[in-house]
Amino acid sequence: MDIADWEKRYTEAVSNVQEQLLNVQGVFVAYNSNVDAMKHIREDEIKKLIGILGCERVHERIALYPREIKDPVDLMARLIIAMRDGKAAEVPTYSNDIHEWLMDNLVFDSARMGGQAGIISNLLANLGVKNVITYVPWLSREQAEYFADSPYLRHPVMENGKLVLKHPKEAFDPQQKPKINWIIEFLRGMKFSCAGEEYEVPRDNRLIVSSRPDWIHIDMAAEMYEHLSDIRESIDGAILAGYQMIKEEYQDGSTYKDYVQRAVNVIQRLKGCNPQMRIHVEFTSIQNKVIRKAILTDIVKKHVTSLGLDTVEVANALNVLGYEELAYSVINKGENSIVSLYEGAVRLLRELELQRVHIHSLGYYICVVSKDHPLDADAHRQALLFSSALAATQASLGSIKSLDDVSAGLAVPVYGQGHDDLIELERYLVRRGVCTAEDFEDGCISADGHDLIIIPSKVVKEPVATVGIGDAISAGAFVALLAKMPKMNICRMPE
Ligand code: 8BR
Ligand code: GLC
Numbered sequence: 001m002d003i004a005d006w007e008k009r010y011t012e013a014v015s016n017v018q019e020q021l022l023n024v025q026g027v028f029v030a031y032n033s034n035v036d037a038m039k040h041i042r043e044d045e046i047k048k049l050i051g052i053l054g055c056e057r058v059h060e061r062i063a064l065y066p067r068e069i070k071d072p073v074d075l076m077a078r079l080i081i082a083m084r085d086g087k088a089a090e091v092p093t094y095s096n097d098i099h100e101w102l103m104d105n106l107v108f109d110s111a112r113m114g115g116q117a118g119i120i121s122n123l124l125a126n127l128g129v130k131n132v133i134t135y136v137p138w139l140s141r142e143q144a145e146y147f148a149d150s151p152y153l154r155h156p157v158m159e160n161g162k163l164v165l166k167h168p169k170e171a172f173d174p175q176q177k178p179k180i181n182w183i184i185e186f187l188r189g190m191k192f193s194c195a196g197e198e199y200e201v202p203r204d205n206r207l208i209v210s211s212r213p214d215w216i217h218i219d220m221a222a223e224m225y226e227h228l229s230d231i232r233e234s235i236d237g238a239i240l241a242g243y244q245m246i247k248e249e250y251q252d253g254s255t256y257k258d259y260v261q262r263a264v265n266v267i268q269r270l271k272g273c274n275p276q277m278r279i280h281v282e283f284t285s286i287q288n289k290v291i292r293k294a295i296l297t298d299i300v301k302k303h304v305t306s307l308g309l310d311t312v313e314v315a316n317a318l319n320v321l322g323y324e325e326l327a328y329s330v331i332n333k334g335e336n337s338i339v340s341l342y343e344g345a346v347r348l349l350r351e352l353e354l355q356r357v358h359i360h361s362l363g364y365y366i367c368v369v370s371k372d373h374p375l376d377a378d379a380h381r382q383a384l385l386f387s388s389a390l391a392a393t394q395a396s397l398g399s400i401k402s403l404d405d406v407s408a409g410l411a412v413p414v415y416g417q418g419h420d421d422l423i424e425l426e427r428y429l430v431r432r433g434v435c436t437a438e439d440f441e442d443g444c445i446s447a448d449g450h451d452l453i454i455i456p457s458k459v460v461k462e463p464v465a466t467v468g469i470g471d472a473i474s475a476g477a478f479v480a481l482l483a484k485m486p487k488m489n490i491c492r493m494p495e
Helices: 003-023 043-053 055-064 072-085 097-105 116-127 141-145 222-226 256-271 289-300 311-320 324-331 337-351 377-397 403-410 416-431 437-442 469-484
Strands: 027-031 034-040 089-093 110-114 132-135 153-159 162-166 180-186 191-194 197-200 205-211 237-241 278-282 306-310 356-361 364-370 444-447 450-456
Touching (some): 003 377, 003 403, 003 416, 003 450, 003 469, 027 116, 043 097, 043 191, 055 072, 055 191, 072 097, 072 180, 072 197, 072 205, 097 180, 097 205, 110 180, 116 132, 116 153, 116 469, 222 256, 237 469, 256 278, 278 289, 278 469, 289 311, 306 311, 306 469, 311 356, 324 337, 337 356, 337 364, 337 416, 337 450, 364 377, 377 444, 377 450, 416 437, 416 450, 437 444
Parallel strands (some): 027 132, 034 180, 089 205, 132 153, 237 278, 278 306, 306 356
Antiparallel strands (some): 034 110, 153 162, 180 205, 356 364
């Protein structure tokens, strides 16, 4: 299909999904909301920070690839790595010192809603999805201010032994402190040098410095957990994120295994007797490989139906699942990387017993769907097209305030390079007899054991910011599918 035909498909898909969104009864979204301190860094600021810390120290630390930020040199090393590769990364820090150092030496431009669950909750409420039940284990007064003023958005609270839903601004814990992450955004083409090496940033992206104070627990009070079944009938699905905050060990002697078990219990409680309940997990950059593996094999596998990830996250997931070569090939930027991405998606679908794996990359999205998914490939393609229009809206406007804003994204042209990048995958699949060139061009392929849906995406030339676009893509596609799902509540048996 040429780009003009894709543009037509985009218009049809967006208009269909816009009409159908009201079919969604409700969505539960947990766990991570935080405040994002946004900083668009400039070349002169990079030079200044390297100057303060010393080139040689930073250079040596780059080689050590710190997986935790313990001091400003770790921070600069990870920032330079992210800028060198043009890749997004999220690195934890466990003390407040880095925040203070950044406040003294950099200062942020603006603060906004952060955290996958926070971003997704606001997005869904702003799109007009009824009944968005957001849950943050650490809901502070300051955090509550960042939630959209929407009657559709509510947070569970326990009152006199009953679960009631209130807007986050009426549900916060006044004793709770806010969690503040730093988002350092950088632009393609930025140049700097360090210890004799010259760097030029290949792609707009960002480094996230994720604060992890001791009071961060991916958890739910026992009383609320007991009453979770009260909301089950008012939701069609759940979007869960933030598991990256689980730690291997806690001061009270508990371990990640306890938190993984609790996370699984919440999913089971949400599903209850309704196996049709859709559960999407939005993956992210997880530095700790033990936690990364546990999330995939113990939370996602068997319990979750849908997984969303970017290309680096696909490589990271494959890596801990024992597919090191495939992981390497996904990120090595060679011509075959799109083929490896597809093969990786199939491995994830099978190994983690999922119904859907949605990979978003700059220029195209790849989605593999199991044959037992209740919706056909055309519905999945529409969901992807809608999500790409949302991404382009988010990239152009910085945030999405209403469903009508999507017209801004729809006006962004399909990315020619992304369309061209798909040719390698087409050749591979045609050569192997998986599909014909015509099937591929259409974006819906029936392969052995799964369906494959591919679209070229819309890419904004000068995005306002890149953080949160992945969340908009995954949540947008997931909710579009919920809107298309046949409604049946297995829990209500006929009289
Ligand atoms: P993560 O937040 O999960 O890394 O996802 C970011 C996604 O944002 C990428 O996969 C890409 O599809 C999308 N994106 C980026 Br980065 N820049 C964009 C742009 N300028 N226009 C549209 N989408 C973009
Ligand atoms: C992660 C980060 C958060 C950011 C979000 C964007 O959840 O912790 O700071 O807003 O990703 O996707």
